[in-house]
Amino acid sequence: MTLVGNMPRFFVDSVSGNTISIRGNDAYHIGRSLRMRIGDIITVCADRVEYRAKILSISDKEVVCDxxxxxxxxxxxxxxxxxYQALPKSDKMDLIVQKAVELGVYKIVPVITARCVSRPAKSGYEKRVERYNKIALEAAKQSGRGYVPEVTNFISFEECLGELKECDESFMCYEKGGVSLSKTGIAPVSEGEEKTIGLFIGCEGGFESHEAESCSQAGVTVVSLGPRILRCETAPLAALSVIMSLTGNM
Amino acid sequence: MTLVGNMPRFFVDSVSGNTISIRGNDAYHIGRSLRMRIGDIITVCADRVEYRAKILSISDKEVVCDxxxxxxxxxxxxxxxxxYQALPKSDKMDLIVQKAVELGVYKIVPVITARCVSRPAKSGYEKRVERYNKIALEAAKQSGRGYVPEVTNFISFEECLGELKECDESFMCYEKGGVSLSKTGIAPVSEGEEKTIGLFIGCEGGFESHEAESCSQAGVTVVSLGPRILRCETAPLAALSVIMSLTGNM
Known part of the structure; x- marks a missing residue:
């Protein structure tokens, strides 16, 4: 929870009809930490819709709003x-998730590439995914998003390539060069166009040349973020900022 | 020190003639940690010039190169x-300095604005400035810069306004709105044009409206980074990325 425009903001999965039910931690938080009262107004978001809602009842387990x-x-x-972020070491992914959500990302998909040092077992990875999604939720609240971007379980390079092919436009940031993002023809996107852009970023060691070739052959545009070497947690934020600017969203 | 193009990179203040002297920690590091030998090749940078240099002698206190x-x-x-970054709380400035250097900043000037919670005494601030400059040096080495951006001591809002007026173009990122950076007419800058752009970013609480007015009256363009609320450490990185892209540097 955070204050955006001085009004607390919460997310629920869906809203049907004129009543909203907020459960779990948020309910407890509304009554105990925020000490809100019946009649107070809050903002509740569900799938890109913002509801202004008046609190009808408060308990530790459920807050019902009109x-x-x-x-x-x-x-x-x-x-x-x-x-599509190649999995970095240590807690860098935490920073990437938080900042990418602020910058307007739609979804974050960790990828295991050739140079990933971090190669977790899929079975034990659920806890990390859970943490990433908590970070995404907090960042969505703090930045005033109308939607909570999902962080998925990780996928292989081949699976990533398959998904990138499905995007309307897709880019791989390659440290050994490529065209500038601003020269790729990314243009302002109007409301309702429903365009999906895939952005593939490497881990600490970057990409193997055969990975760049595979991307290129699959129709993914290989781009450069300039001559300075960006850390693997800086690159996605820089690229996202530039894409948001070029598409008219920043 | 880091490996850029597989070659260690060091910074010295100046180079005169055909001999370079590297002193202090870097000298010790070359001989002990990196275990380099006479005849090895290193890259030494001084004020945007990169020297390829051969080691002539190594001691713990000085490495001499040809x-x-x-x-x-x-x-x-x-x-x-x-x-120009309004001083944030805790260690957020560390992240800002590191990432701004990677993204190509020229200089970083902390500013005390109306909403700064962090208001250190000027006398005790030298140690923090020293740490910021160490972070800048490491980031410059890591990202392959040819120049180490300086982090100065902090200045007042009024002093900042005076400096912004001296810039060729200047922008203040205001959370309550303004024109989009991409609509301000920032254009590609050619080599040798010597253009200076001032970028003023708020702290956690953003700016007071009278600060935005003062900036506007002083000819500083008030810009928005979009409808999502960026944290004070995210805003400078997003704005720098977009400016580097618009000026043809990313």
């Missing part, structure tokens, strides 16, 4: 950027 | 972006 008004969130970008 | 070739660094942006 919908006063509903509006499409104006804070969501007009483009769905999916970040 | 200049083999000198070239203007190709990694420096064509534009000098000075980041």
């Amino acid at each position: 919908v006063l008004s509903a509006e499409k969130s104006e804070n969501e970008p007009t483009v769905n950027v999916v970040l | 200049v083999l070739s000198a070239e203007k660094s190709e990694n420096e942006p064509t534009v000098n972006v000075v980041l």
Whole structure:
């Protein structure tokens, strides 16, 4: 929870009818930490719609609200950027998730590439995915998103390539060069165009040349982020910022 | 020290003639940690020039090298972006300094604005400035810069306004709105144009409206980074990325 425009913001999965039910930690938080009262107004978001809602009842387990008004969130970008991030070491992914959500990412997909030092077992990875999704939720609240981007379980390079092919446009940031993002023809995207851009970023060691070749052959545009070497947690934030600017979302 | 193009990179203040002297920690590091030997080749940078140099002698206190070739660094942006950053709380400035240097900043100037919670005494601040400059040096080595951006002591809002007026172009990122950076007419800057752009970013609480007005009256363009609320450490990185892209440096 955070204050955006001085009004607490919460996310629920869906809203049907004129009543909203907030459960779990958020319910407890509304009553205990925020000490809100019946009649107080909050903002509840569900799938890019922002509801202004009045609190009807409060318990530690559930807060029930009455919908006063509903509006499409104006804070969501007009483009769905999916970040395919080669898994970095230590807790760098935490920073990437938090910042990517602030910058308007649609979904984050960790990828295991040739140079990943971090190669967790899929079975034990659920806990990390859970943590990443908590970070995404907090960042969505803090930055005023109308949608909570999902962080998925990790996928292989081949699976990533398959998903990138499905995107309307896709880019791989390659440290050994490529075209500048601003020269790729990324253009402003209007509301309702439903465009998906895939963005593939390497881990600490970057990409193997055969990975860049595979991407290129699959129709993924290989781009450069300039001559300075960006750390693997800086590159996605720089690329996302530039894409949001080029598409008219920043 | 880090490996860029597989060659260790060091910075010295200046080079005169054909001999380079590396002193202090770097000298010790070359001989002991890196175990380099006489005849090994290193890259030494001084003020945007990269020297390829051969080691002539090694001691714990000094490494002397012979200049083999000198070239203007190709990694420096064509534009000098000075980041005026309202001082944030805790260690957020560390992250800002590291990432801003990677992204090509020219200089970083901490500023005390109306909403700064962190208001250190000028007398005790030298140690923090020293740490920031160490972070800048390490980031410059890691990212392959040809120049180490300076982090200065902090200045007042009024002093900042005075400096912004001296810039060729200047921007204040205001959370309550303004024009998009991509709509301000920032254009590609050619090599040798010597353009300076001032970028003013708020702390956690953003700016007071009278600060935005003062900036506007002083000719500083008030810009928005989009509808999502960026944390104070995310905003400078997003704005720098977009400016580097618009000026043809990313």
